Amino acid sequence: MNGSFDVLIVGVGGQGTILASNVLGEACLIENKPVRAAETHGMAQRGGSVESHVRVGCEFGPLISPGTADLILAFDMLEALRASHFLKEGGLIIASLQLIVPVSVYMKKLDPPTIQSIRNALMGKDAIFIDAEECAVRAGSPLTTNMVIIGAASPLIPLSLSSLKKAVAKRVPAKTLEINDRAFEIGREEYLKAKS
Amino acid sequence: MGRKYLLGNEAIAHGCLSAGVSFVCGYPGTPSSEVIDFLRSREERDYYLEWSINEKVALENAIGASWSGLRSFCTMKHVGLNVASDPFMTLAYTGVKAGLVIMSADDPFAHSSQNEQDSRNYAKFAKVPCFDPANIQESHDMIPVAFSLSEEFELPVLFRPTTRVCHSKGDVEIGKNVSGPKKGHFERDVPRYVVVPVNTRELHKKLNHKQSSLKKRIIELGLNTSEVRGDTAVISSGVSAEYVREVLHDSVSFAKIGAYPIDEDWLRSFVEKHKRVVVIEELDHVIESRVREVACNVIINGKMDGKVPYEGEFAPNIVSSILQSCNIKVRCSYPARTPVQGLPPRPAILCAGCAHRATFYSIKRVYSNAVYPSDIGCYTLGLQLDAVDTTVCMGASITIGTGISHSTEDQNVICTIGDSTFLHSGLTGLLNAVYNDSDITVVILDNRTTAMTGHQPNPMSGCDACGQPKETISLDALSRSCGVKFVETIDPYDLMATREVLEKAKKERGVRVIIAKASCVISRRRSGGKSSRYTVDIDRCNGCGSCIRFGCPALFWIDDQAHIDNTCTGCTVCEQICPQGAIRKEAIR
Numbered sequence: 049m050n051g052s053f054d055v056l057i058v059g060v061g062g063q064g065t066i067l068a069s070n071v072l073g074e075a076c077l078i079e080n081k082p083v084r085a086a087e088t089h090g091m092a093q094r095g096g097s098v099e100s101h102v103r104v105g106c107e108f109g110p111l112i113s114p115g116t117a118d119l120i121l122a123f124d125m126l127e128a129l130r131a132s133h134f135l136k137e138g139g140l141i142i143a144s145l146q147l148i149v150p151v152s153v154y155m156k157k158l159d160p161p162t163i164q165s166i167r168n169a170l171m172g173k174d175a176i177f178i179d180a181e182e183c184a185v186r187a188g189s190p191l192t193t194n195m196v197i198i199g200a201a202s203p204l205i206p207l208s209l210s211s212l213k214k215a216v217a218k219r220v221p222a223k224t225l226e227i228n229d230r231a232f233e234i235g236r237e238e239y240l241k242a243k244s
Numbered sequence: 245m246g247r248k249y250l251l252g253n254e255a256i257a258h259g260c261l262s263a264g265v266s267f268v269c270g271y272p273g274t275p276s277s278e279v280i281d282f283l284r285s286r287e288e289r290d291y292y293l294e295w296s297i298n299e300k301v302a303l304e305n306a307i308g309a310s311w312s313g314l315r316s317f318c319t320m321k322h323v324g325l326n327v328a329s330d331p332f333m334t335l336a337y338t339g340v341k342a343g344l345v346i347m348s349a350d351d352p353f354a355h356s357s358q359n360e361q362d363s364r365n366y367a368k369f370a371k372v373p374c375f376d377p378a379n380i381q382e383s384h385d386m387i388p389v390a391f392s393l394s395e396e397f398e399l400p401v402l403f404r405p406t407t408r409v410c411h412s413k414g415d416v417e418i419g420k421n422v423s424g425p426k427k428g429h430f431e432r433d434v435p436r437y438v439v440v441p442v443n444t445r446e447l448h449k450k451l452n453h454k455q456s457s458l459k460k461r462i463i464e465l466g467l468n469t470s471e472v473r474g475d476t477a478v479i480s481s482g483v484s485a486e487y488v489r490e491v492l493h494d495s496v497s498f499a500k501i502g503a504y505p506i507d508e509d510w511l512r513s514f515v516e517k518h519k520r521v522v523v524i525e526e527l528d529h530v531i532e533s534r535v536r537e538v539a540c541n542v543i544i545n546g547k548m549d550g551k552v553p554y555e556g557e558f559a560p561n562i563v564s565s566i567l568q569s570c571n572i573k574v575r576c577s578y579p580a581r582t583p584v585q586g587l588p589p590r591p592a593i594l595c596a597g598c599a600h601r602a603t604f605y606s607i608k609r610v611y612s613n614a615v616y617p618s619d620i621g622c623y624t625l626g627l628q629l630d631a632v633d634t635t636v637c638m639g640a641s642i643t644i645g646t647g648i649s650h651s652t653e654d655q656n657v658i659c660t661i662g663d664s665t666f667l668h669s670g671l672t673g674l675l676n677a678v679y680n681d682s683d684i685t686v687v688i689l690d691n692r693t694t695a696m697t698g699h700q701p702n703p704m705s706g707c708d709a710c711g712q713p714k715e716t717i718s719l720d721a722l723s724r725s726c727g728v729k730f731v732e733t734i735d736p737y738d739l740m741a742t743r744e745v746l747e748k749a750k751k752e753r754g755v756r757v758i759i760a761k762a763s764c765v766i767s768r769r770r771s772g773g774k775s776s777r778y779t780v781d782i783d784r785c786n787g788c789g790s791c792i793r794f795g796c797p798a799l800f801w802i803d804d805q806a807h808i809d810n811t812c813t814g815c816t817v818c819e820q821i822c823p824q825g826a827i828r829k830e831a832i833r
Binding site for chain 2 (some may be wrong): 061081082084086132160
């Protein structure tokens with residue numbers, strides 16, 4: 049609401065959402081842009097729903113309000129749907145076609161959600177779905193799923209490609225940089241392909 | 245030192261470095277833990293640092309350091325201050341020598357906590373200054389100021405960030421590191437440091453005498469600021485002040501409270517210039533009470549007239565709608581949005597392969613229909629396995645269990661408590677249980693670390709906070725020295741052997757201790773421990789669901805059959821549970 053570009057990153061504890069938000073924050077620093085972010089630490093990290101708010105160009109508090117996110121990056125389909133009310137009119141969801149069904153669904157014998165049922169529920173929102181895990185495997189490691197998603201988001205975020213790439217280099221272990229770089233590129237291509 | 249993208253707690257740690265801190269201690273607790281985690285992970289440390297056994301111990305250590313002339317920083321979460329409140333209250337009387345800053349991190353919305361208490365009340369209660377940072381930069385910049393103020397008034401300073409400061413990130417300008425003295429000297433000062441009645445009466449007078457100059461000094465230091473812009477005003481503090489700044493219209497006056505106690509003259513002169521004042525603060529009405537005390541003929545809106553909630557945390561949209569309901573002009577209003585309803589929740593759960601799950605499974609099998617008092621840690625998540633009946637505060641499993649056992653008949657009581665929590669404050673409860681003939685079983689879930697808060701070492705871990713090797717202590721010997729006769733150690737992954745020990749314990753009377761010893765599965769993975777995954781033989785699986793009821797997140801269900809995903813750690817428990825023998829070690833690829 050104040051001219052910042054607000055990105056909500058959601059997923060399941062342990063999926064690497066914090067590294068993704070760190071890349072955005074670091075890129076802001078490189079461009080001398082103010083940035084505020086908020087993360088889930090502590091209890092929820094044990095396999096629970098997690099969210100990182102990243103506000104590029106923001107000088108106020110770190111939290112994004114419902115209905116105002118410019119971009120939602122979802123590492124899991126169910127989490128994409130759970131966070132979808134944060135999206136603003138004209139905002140975009142980029143979601144990985146991955147679905148971790150909460151174990152409680154099986155224990156309580158509820159109907160498990162499916163990727164298709166979630167896609168249907170997201171109908172009406174502007175959304176792009178990519179198989180980020182498959183892309184990451186192609187890049188060389190399923191652990192780079194977060195870089196695929198950041199790469200896919202890169203054309204939309206008001207930060208330059210070179211700043212984002214420098215930020216990746218700064219935040220990932222040096223020996224994994226090549227794979228992470230490749231994952232970023234594959235993600236970027238996936239977005240451009242989906243858009244065209 | 246330049247600009248960095250940092251976590252709030254890392255910025256606070258940098259603040260300590262720029263204040264020349266010489267002594268750092270604390271007990272882990274979300275959202276406070278990363279300050280010490282950052283300071284202990286630095287390669288060169290010119291300060292003493294420890295993870296203490298509990299918050300009371302930590303604060304008393306810090307007092308000793310301060311009285312020896314070293315600047316000391318002591319961290320804890322808000323409920324940790326309850327544990328440290330005994331020394332805290334009297335420390336205000338004795339005062340400090342070198343600066344002593346106590347960080348008590350509050351958790352509005354109880355993201356990772358058992359309550360939403362407001363530490364600012366403690367500062368008022370003890371009559372010590374309290375700093376309330378609104379953002380990361382402030383939280384960094386306030387630390388050296390807090391140390392100076394502590395020394396100037398010879399009082400401890402309570403530093404109270406909230407979750408959205410500690411666990412937010414942003415660009416921060418960090419200060420230059422300053423080295424403090426490594427060693428000091430303790431000088432006797434009996435009238436100050438020995439609080440026998442004759443001394444404490446004098447110290448109480450001195451403490452009260454400091455208050456008015458303290459309030460003035462806080463204004464002089466620019467910690468509380470105000471700007472008059474119109475005939476309505478908002479007063480705020482902490483991260484709420486950031487939300488207010490984001491949404492407030494330029495024609496509305498704004499005052500920001502960064503430190504307490506608030507000078508009444510300063511506050512009155514601001515309030516009196518307005519027709520209406522709205523107070524926006526998370527948790528309790530600490531500022532609002534002061535505002536109502538000084539206001540005459542001014543409409544005050546806040547919590548006390550029901551306009552502002554006491555519970556939970558705020559966000560820009562919440563603040564905007566409160567302000568609009570009070571007829572305060574805002575820059576922007578937010579769209580009304582509600583989350584999609586009916587989605588399966590995804591609460592935190594015990595990890596795949598966690599030994600606590602195996603222990604709970606066995607407890608439930610042997611001690612069915614018992615009372616299950618539990619404690620604070622990852623294993624509180626045993627709630628989802630119906631194996632947790634009570635959780636109040638650190639160490640309360642054994643003691644509440646003792647009370648229940650003395651007050652009921654024909655109900656077995658089996659308590660669960662983690663190793664770190666047991667050493668924090670479970671030990672005294674165990675001693676009491678033995679001394680007073682309680683009839684309980686205590687299972688110490690010994691995973692050799694303080695897992696939930698981020699794997700901080702404790703006396704079971706084999707190293708100290710800085711990674712120096714330490715001999716682990718014996719929980720067996722400790723329990724026996726408390727007078728416990730029945731003490732057994734089990735491997736929770738061995739269901740058969742665990743069951744035998746539990747059954748033996750169930751037949752006994754008195755206090756029985758079982759130590760369920762297995763390293764945290766995350767620690768094992770990090771240290772490179774590898775084990776084979778398990779898989780389901782689909783031809784054998786008859787869909788009975790025994791494994792799914794175990795609740796491991798590596799297990800999932802498709803078309804009435806179980807499957808195991810790649811998060812399996814090879815703990816073997818589901819293999820032991822499966823009545824069909826359908827789960828077995830994956831063939832080596």
